[in-house]
Amino acid sequence: MSDRNPYLVLGIDYGSTLGDAKRAFARAARDLKRGSARKSFERADLSWALNEVEHEITDPEAHIGYLRVPANAGLYESIGSGLLNPDPYLPDRQTNTSVSAPSRGMIEMSPLADVIGDALLEACDPGVLLDPYPMLEEERP
């Protein structure tokens, strides 16, 4: 095993893309020039590291020359939405704001009502369903 690890030299995750490697190279070279590098290395180290990533490591997961840091990249990923990863800005909704309040109350009461939902309430006009004498309506002059 080589003592040097190109990804650690560049300060990037194992298996990072060539683009990431180039950006890290540029950043480290700039820090080196300004004397603000966070660790000691020479430009030749950076060149070697970038060359390794670009030409020697075609399939990082199959390459067996270098230690993997991190071993589980998924643990570091930021998941979910929030201030820095806002959800899409949706157009205003046209359906009822959520399920209407009476329906919501009903749904909390009964799972059957869950299933029946608003459609049932709309379909069952109580004024008609609960009319005991519809024939009177028909017979009115």
Added chain:
Amino acid sequence: MAAYVGTTGTGIHSGVTHRPFCRSCGQVAAPDEAACSSCGASLVPPRPAADDSFEAIGVKTAGTRKAGAGTFPIIRDEGRKWFVLAMNGAEVSLKKKDAELSSALKPAGRVQRWVHWCNHATSDQGLQQFWNRALAAASTEWDGRLMAQWALSKTRLGLLDGLNLSQSELTWLKIHSAIRVGKFEDTLHWIARLEDGTYPDILDLLGYAVAKGLPLAQAQKVQDKVAALDPHHPVALLLSEAPLAQWKDVQPAETPVLRHLRQAALFAVGQSEDAPGSGPLATLAKVERSLVGGESLPRESLSIPTTTLDLLLLWQERADPGGIEVRSDPKPLDDSWAPYADDLLEQWSPLSTAQQTWLEQIIRGSTGSAWESVTRRLDVLSGEGEAGSPCEEARRAYVSGDWSYLRNAGGHGEYFLALADLRDGDATATDRLQGHECLPLEGKRTLDLLETLVAGQHEQVSILVQDPTLWETLVKLDVPAESIVDTPLRFREWHHLTKAKQALYDDHFSEAAKIARECLRISTIEDIRDEALNLLGVALLSEGNAEAAATAFDKAIEDAHSDRLLVNWAIVRSASASDGLGDHWLEVAKKADHSPLRAAAGLRALSNLDDENGEAQLTSIAREVLFSAGDLDTAMAYLPIVGRHDSTWFQGQDWSTSPFFESSAFKVRVALYHSDQDHLEVLGNLLRKHPEDQELLEIRDSVVDSVMAVMGGAGDDEDENQLGIAAWGLQMLDVVPLKPRQEAILSLWSVQVALQHFGRDYEDDELPGEGLLKFVTRAEALVVDDSKGFDEDDKRFVSRQAAILRDEYAQQNITWHAHAHDRAVDTYNGFIDSIRSIGYGQRLDKQKVRAAAQEFSDSCQLHINEVSTALQLVSDEDLRQMSNNLLSAWKELQSTAQGLKRSV
């Protein structure tokens, strides 16, 4: 069971099933029946005759008085006076009837008129007076029903008492009234008092009550009443825990009520329909209890996946949908479900990919008008549709890293550029975010907290970490360690891992090890601990502590492990181990998931393995590599492994299906290990077929080089099979088309190696055959052929080598015959001794002696012939002299044998 077809009889509207029945006794009647066959009551209301003899009424507001003879006030209602106008006769002038008076005259009957005027009452007192007038005027049960209808419509349920109706009809009216005000217990109470089989509309009423929230468990109390009316009605089926099979006979419901009831029953059917307590009712009761108790739905008890149920489950637990597995087909739904889907779109991120895909298919498949807007919102969400707003436009650029767009997008671009700066740890960016229209409401609160943090108030960290998108920023802002003590464990674990990794990148190995150990101290989650051990191991190795690093990796791969951990373990273990270097890579080759990694690790193991057993363990990988896509070099490296260690499998494969079989090199190498094929013959055939194929020519050159390299080193090892090496070369000359130079050199070298073999042990019975010399002659013939392109040096070289080889051949021949001569002399002397040892009185078999002497003489002649032939090849003078001496010796021995024959 007959199909239940929904509306029958005199249905009042498409939503409800009604069969004609007598309101008085509740018995079901035949269609078009005029009177009840049970109680005789009329089923059809009489058409009221116009009655203009009855008094009309008018209103007198304060200060005015309606003109007309015979008018008098009869009703007082909150300051207003109502007048009854005598209408019988023409005594009243109606020329100036106002609108109210006019309308008062319209109802045809007296009761109708009084009930109509109840609408105009402005006080209970006034209403009661109008009602009393109606009661007094009512003469038939239909008058009472007219009044009951009005009372129910105005929820004036107290007025029902006193109507001239049968007791059962009054009970039935109370069912109606209780349902109207949501008193479901009263509903059930009055239903229970009805006679069995009467008032069929209670089926629909009960369905409505259940839909409105009447628990099924309670509704079951009147199950008998329902069953007595119609055991096949959907409500009856629902209450009776009917098996699914019965529901299948219910025709596709025409009405939403039936459809939804049936749907409810279908999804609720339990796993074992026959088992007590596991039917739909029991299941629904269980579900209901869970909901009321705020528990998760007992998803496992609902064995039939339905789209609506899954949607509801998702909706119910949309804040944390992790445990909900959508199992149903994403079928289109009607408009009533659109609000649920819309709600879920606003909680999109917590949904899993499977859930999102499922919901997306429902939304895109549903075609109702309510779904159109939901689909548009989904398009925005999925990035497929127009952004629809500048904020969304800019957000998309931000997510895709299109910074140039953002730089040119004005204020909206500025907002997201500021977000990017904040993400990178620039706390000053918060100023550019505040008050922006793209800042969501909840984001405003987060931003305020972040500003207080930047100002030095770190107690807000525990709230801020609830937004996972801020975690990285918090690390970059370098919040003090003490401020994260009270944050959730998951954040602290993540924080420690991130800090330790960064310390490694900065070459601060000691600090990295320290933070990784702290992470190990607080975390019990295997993934987190494995990663901490990984960081610790790398830090320790970087500090030069290889053995401790190896121990860390040993722990990291103890249970489940990833490929990356496995590789790190092998690297570190190989660096610290003194022996068995190949073993660790062999483990990677056997256990890794990524097949190219297994192949690479196997190759690394091969280079370190020092025994055949280790190599044999790679056969399963080799099998996989040789028939899966990959690079040819790797396949070529693995081919010998199966060729040597997995021969049975190797011989049984159809190698033409290997992706590498297009390669001639692979094909030749397969032939090399295939017992039925001679790889040189395969190579020769391919070359004759494709004489210009560069790959084949390179293989040929490579094989010739290999043969020559082996020949060049031949003789160094006493155990070496020189005869085999020579045969290899001679076979190549025989079957593989070669370059002239290769042919010449291979001819000479093959003969030379063969002669080395024969010259190694003169006691051996073997003697180089004369055929060997044909190859020497072949080489000589080649170089003198001008068309072959040999120069003079070549010719001289081959000529000299040919002479040397012939001398060598002759010398071996002569030497062999010299040894044979020594053995022949011993044999002859032994023969003579045996003759002399014949004792006195014993008889010598002369015939036998003569025959033996002749046989010996013949043998000598063969040697004489062969030595004479060899003598002709000799160019060396000393060797020639030696050969002549040997020839003389053989002749002398033959002569002696002949003399013995004659003397006997």
